[in-house]
Amino acid sequence: MRSLIGAKQQKWLLLAPALTVLALISFVPFVQTLWLSFSDSEISALPTVVSFIGLENYIYALTDPDFIDSLGRTLYFTFVSVGAEVILGVAVALLLNQQFKGRTLMRALIILPWAIPTIVNAVTWRLIYNPEYGALNSLLMQLGIIGEYQSWLGNPDVAMNMVILADVWKNFPLVAYVALAALQTVPMDMLNAARLEGANAWRRFFKITLPWIIGPLLVIIVLRSVEAFRVFDIIYVMTRGGPANQTKTASFYVYQEYFSYLRSGSGSSYAIIVALISIILIFGYYKAAKRQNGSL
Amino acid sequence: MHSTIKRPRHLSCLLYASLTLLAFFVLAPVLWLLLMSLSSPTDLTKVPLQWIPSQWDFSRYALLLDWQNGSGKRFLAAMLNSLIIATSASFIALVAGVLAAYAFSRRNASMLLMFAFLATIMMPPITYILPLYSAFSELGILNTKVSLIICYSAMLIPFAIWLMKTNIDVLPEEIEHAAMIEGAGTIYTLRKVVLPIILPAIGATAMLSFLTAWDEFFYALIFSSDLSAKTIPVAIADFSAGRVTDFGVIASVGVLASVPPVLIALFFQRFIVSGLVGGSVKG
Amino acid sequence: MSDSSSSFISNQVSDISPVQSSTTQSQRRGSSADQDDVILSIRSLCKSYFDAEILQDINLEINSGDFLVLVGPSGCGKSTLLSCIGGLTDVTSGEIFCRGKNITQLDPAKRDIAMVFQSYALFPNMTVAQNIGFGLEVRKVPAAERKQKIQQVAEILHLQPLLDRTPAQLSGGQRQRVAMGRALVRDPTLFLFDEPLSNLDAKLRLSMRTEIKHLHQRLGGTMVYVTHDQVEAMTLASKIMVLNQGRIQQFGSPEEVYKRPANTFVAEFMGSPAMNLIRAKVIVEAGAVKIQIHREDRAPLVFIEQAATDALRAFNNQSVIIGLRPESISDVAARDPQRSHSAECRIEYIEGIGSDVYATLKLGGSDVISRLHGDSNVSAGDRQQLHFDLSNISYFDPSSQLRI
CATH class of the missing domain: 3.40.50.300 (P-loop containing nucleotide triphosphate hydrolases)
Structure with a gap:
């Protein structure tokens, strides 16, 4: 209802620095990628003639079983790791919301995995999984769970899940912190009333606590999904897409299309397809955030 | 807190058992990384492992913290690059972010634009990378810190705007009106009134921006090729992929690269958590 | 406008x-x-x-x-x-x-x-x-x-x-x-x-x-x-x-x-308790303007408006709303006897606030608050001689709510 005199001109002046940077580094390159995706462009030191080839790249991409497989793997990675992070995160939040000695210390402790750089995390787990001298092998052997050392990242059947474990370790604290903050806003009166009505802990969680924290959880779930969907760094360090391409995610696929095969045209169409799926997720974020606070 | 009901014994046991398990899950990889960096190569290649080092070996740290040898130079140069790049990008993001946040919060800038800003950081970087690569290459700034500073600014700005907007939104607007009536212009009001009040939020934003920039890998991998611009994540990837066969060296690099973010996270924990969580819980 | x-x-x-x-x-x-x-x-x-x-x-x-x-x-x-x-x-x-x-x-x-x-x-x-x-x-x-x-x-x-x-x-x-x-x-x-x-x-x-x-x-x-x-x-x-x-x-x-409130809104908004707004009828008889207020329990209250304007005269045989402040209806005689009217009224209920006593009566179908001296010892149901001070009376048009 209030609008200040001269607010309009000021608005654009205030926005100018952010807008300039984002326009040059994000908006313009996106449009250029979009244009490339309709062309037969290739990365080359020599000047080449680039021509418009319509939807050809897209038709090729969507009929390329390798690319479709990589999309499927990316969705698997996203779904399983975010799912595990949410279940673990909420469980940890419930645990840390109890009263016990050393609660503050425990709450501080779980920030550790999140604070460690992604690349260090990936390197650490790669060393832990090492087939010859890895800590996981040694531990499981000493506990008598496995009879001989395994090649965790070399086995196509389990490699992806091992990468997911590393990702979950790094990212569950974020979900736990959000869930914990939301848990602290659950009105005690409501829980006590339910307790007096005879609802057991299980019922209280599903009927009162979970509906109360679902808003913030949804926001973080979608944010994490967007992030997980573009996973690259952890794959690059841990497996480089192997074994047998079993951990080759979409971002890694596009990276190789660009920088190994130098096909910028078709690579761009892959990138745009990945972007479109991200947009669906982003729209999900918009909905979740809107539901959460109405303002955006 | 007024739940004075005493917990039944079996629940108490369950609670502490779960906590122990959680502590192990969280701490074990970190402790192991630390132990690897201090174990001798022979301890690290035993089957099964020698968990507690037979003797403490600090030689890798001495190696890495020495400019004079190859590994040390590579490592320290990368640390320095990361420090410069993350600090500069965070600073740019803070300045641009605070101004834009004020436009969204107080000057009716469209929420649709805010959403467009946020959408840019949610898009996978592969959608920007190729045109950026060509542009930087034409400008001759490939493999310079500048190109990474610009990219990271773009990555941090939307997020900085969002965090600061949520903090400015809850300030009573009358205070700014009072400043304007008293004759202060917008920038003066921002500097002397708004910024001092939201200082904690600015601190949180600065920390989170720094951590995000410190962590970035993809742009750095593609835009940097040697000591002049390589950041620490890229250096670590090199160390772990390259000729180094001693796990202890890789672990030491990891430990040292984790020191700044872990210290920041632990010291400013409350700050950062409220900043991180603020956006999703409070709105 | x-x-x-x-x-x-x-x-x-x-x-x-x-x-x-x-x-x-x-x-x-x-x-x-x-x-x-x-x-x-x-x-x-x-x-x-x-x-x-x-x-x-x-x-x-x-x-x-x-x-x-x-x-x-x-x-x-x-x-x-x-x-x-x-x-x-x-x-x-x-x-x-x-x-x-x-x-x-x-x-x-x-x-x-x-x-x-x-x-x-x-x-x-x-x-x-x-x-x-x-x-x-x-x-x-x-x-x-x-x-x-x-x-x-x-x-x-x-x-x-x-x-x-x-x-x-x-x-x-x-x-x-x-x-x-x-x-x-x-x-x-x-x-x-x-x-x-x-x-x-x-x-x-x-x-x-x-x-x-x-x-x-x-x-x-x-x-x-x-x-x-x-x-x-x-x-x-x-x-x-x-x-x-x-x-x-x-x-x-x-x-x-x-x-002199410009309309009934101002009349009711300014002053506490609010100005009484009472329905009344204007009767012009032989040049004199009579204001007649209906009462349920007894004969109507009638007084003569000596300072009637032409605008008020135009309301002959029509309803108007009169506005009287509580202090204009009192058990104490008005300052200007020329512009005062006395009548016995039934007090419906009373509220004492120490300095004054507010007594409510029914006039023209609505509750009317009068302000009595703080020492007056009336009680609900009593009949009391009240003085209506007409020097600051207001008239409003019932359809437009504006001052006449």
Whole structure:
């Protein structure tokens, strides 16, 4: 209802620095990628003639079983790791919301995995999984769970899940912190009333606590999904897409299309397809955030 | 807190058992990384492992913290690059972010634009990378810190705007009106009134921006090729992929690269958590 | 308003005639209508927000030294009007002049206006002295001069011992003083007050009210003051503007607004308890105007209006609404016996407040409150001889609700 005199001109002046940077580094390159995706462009030191080839790249991409497989793997990675992070995160939040000695210390402790750089995390787990001298092998052997050392990242059947474990370790604290903050806003009166009505802990969680924290959880779930969907760094360090391409995610696929095969045209169409799926997720974020606070 | 009901014994046991398990899950990889960096190569290649080092070996740290040898130079140069790049990008993001946040919060800038800003950081970087690569290459700034500073600014700005907007939104607007009536212009009001009040939020934003920039890998991998611009994540990837066969060296690099973010996270924990969580819980 | 353009011109040269203006009936100039003295003048100001019209056709003019109080129920637009004057809200149409200069589009910072906010709006990161000196610092007044002015203001407002504290360390009343100090120190053309006392407790509110009044009398200055409290309006104002639903209901001196309300809204809004509005019938008989009020339990109450206007005569044989303040119906004889009427009435119920006794009776089908002497010992159901003081009686048209 209030609008200040001269607010309009000021608005654009205030926005100018952010807008300039984002326009040059994000908006313009996106449009250029979009244009490339309709062309037969290739990365080359020599000047080449680039021509418009319509939807050809897209038709090729969507009929390329390798690319479709990589999309499927990316969705698997996203779904399983975010799912595990949410279940673990909420469980940890419930645990840390109890009263016990050393609660503050425990709450501080779980920030550790999140604070460690992604690349260090990936390197650490790669060393832990090492087939010859890895800590996981040694531990499981000493506990008598496995009879001989395994090649965790070399086995196509389990490699992806091992990468997911590393990702979950790094990212569950974020979900736990959000869930914990939301848990602290659950009105005690409501829980006590339910307790007096005879609802057991299980019922209280599903009927009162979970509906109360679902808003913030949804926001973080979608944010994490967007992030997980573009996973690259952890794959690059841990497996480089192997074994047998079993951990080759979409971002890694596009990276190789660009920088190994130098096909910028078709690579761009892959990138745009990945972007479109991200947009669906982003729209999900918009909905979740809107539901959460109405303002955006 | 007024739940004075005493917990039944079996629940108490369950609670502490779960906590122990959680502590192990969280701490074990970190402790192991630390132990690897201090174990001798022979301890690290035993089957099964020698968990507690037979003797403490600090030689890798001495190696890495020495400019004079190859590994040390590579490592320290990368640390320095990361420090410069993350600090500069965070600073740019803070300045641009605070101004834009004020436009969204107080000057009716469209929420649709805010959403467009946020959408840019949610898009996978592969959608920007190729045109950026060509542009930087034409400008001759490939493999310079500048190109990474610009990219990271773009990555941090939307997020900085969002965090600061949520903090400015809850300030009573009358205070700014009072400043304007008293004759202060917008920038003066921002500097002397708004910024001092939201200082904690600015601190949180600065920390989170720094951590995000410190962590970035993809742009750095593609835009940097040697000591002049390589950041620490890229250096670590090199160390772990390259000729180094001693796990202890890789672990030491990891430990040292984790020191700044872990210290920041632990010291400013409350700050950062409220900043991180603020956006999703409070709105 | 049908012809706003002509009213715009007439506003400059003369009062708006009652016929032309539907609601702004008694727009009067201050006693010394010297053009040089006009500080604030607002012409045909409108403010709408999407479909909602928040302010409609606001015209006003105040002179140097005036204390204008904008009063009305919440949501009437009074705070928005103040915001428009301060430049914190843009206007949809119309113009605002300050000392003859058109400031409608001027940045708030350049208007030379000071404002005291409802929430005080002190800068939490600055000390009291820094708060008071903020405007001077913005204007790059040298430190020495600044310090001296802050000292002066602090002395006037008894803030000297608090100068180094921050707002968080002050009580509500002290914050209020600091907010006033910040406004006073610059000696601006115009002071704006946005419900400055509404966050104080009842006792402090009274003493601050007196203090503001004294400050105004001592330091002069031109004020525009928003409140929803009609007692505050009556005690502080040299001019009152009553607003409702974005329209001016009446603009005049406190006495005018209180004694000659322009319509039934003003009649009911100003004064506590409110003015009694009673249905009555006008009968013109042999040149005399008789006012007849129906009573359920006995013969109608009839009195003769000796000062009847032609407008009132025109209501012959029709209903009107008469307005009588509670203090005009009393067990104590009226000052002017010529304009008084006595009748025995049945008291329905009573409320004593110590100084007075409010007795409710039924007249013309509605509850009517009369104010009796504090010592009177009537009780509910009693019959009591009451004196109706007609010297300040008001008549309203039942269809338009306007003063006749």
